[in-house]
Amino acid sequence: MVEYIKIDGKIxxxxxxxxxxxxxxxxxxxxxxxxxxxxxxxxxxxxIQPHVHNCIVxxxxxxxxxxxxxxxxxxxxxxxxxxxxxxxxxxxxxxxILLATGGHGFEVLEDIEMVEVKQGPYSGEGDxxxxxxxxKSKINIIE
Numbered sequence: 001m002v003e004y005i006k007i008d009g010k011i012x013x014x015x016x017x018x019x020x021x022x023x024x025x026x027x028x029x030x031x032x033x034x035x036x037x038x039x040x041x042x043x044x045x046x047x048i049q050p051h052v053h054n055c056i057v058x059x060x061x062x063x064x065x066x067x068x069x070x071x072x073x074x075x076x077x078x079x080x081x082x083x084x085x086x087x088x089x090x091x092x093x094x095x096x097i098l099l100a101t102g103g104h105g106f107e108v109l110e111d112i113e114m115v116e117v118k119q120g121p122y123s124g125e126g127d128x129x130x131x132x133x134x135x136k137s138k139i140n141i142i143e
Contacts, residue, residue: 018094
């Protein structure tokens with residue numbers, strides 16, 4: 001299953017659940033995203049032509065992150081661009097999430113191992129603005 005978390009028609013996040021399986025190549029992001037997310041499922045013997053990526057200057061305005069959950073459970077809280085809480089989701093082993101726009105916070109629900117991929121170079125504390133998150137009593141987990 002693939003979930004698109006949207007606020008006012010704008011995609012905050014794309015979640016690819018562990019049980020997603022389709023043959024071929026499926027992109028979940030548009031060509032304009034600075035972080036592309038795709039799923040690939042090919043049969044044994046499929047050849048992908050060797051290639052190199054050309055040097056192309058790109059303008060990245062916002063950091064987009066991809067998290068791969070290897071083990072455990074994680075609650076993701078989604079916020080709009082004004083830091084207003086929207087909703088939450090639970091991620092489990094094998095799930096993948098692209099954090100595209102808006103804000104986000106996390107709570108580890110079970111010991112977790114995850115891999116993060118994002119654009120660089122890292123700009124230190126200037127790379128993000130931290131803010132107080134939602135009160136636990138107001139968390140709305142969408143399943």
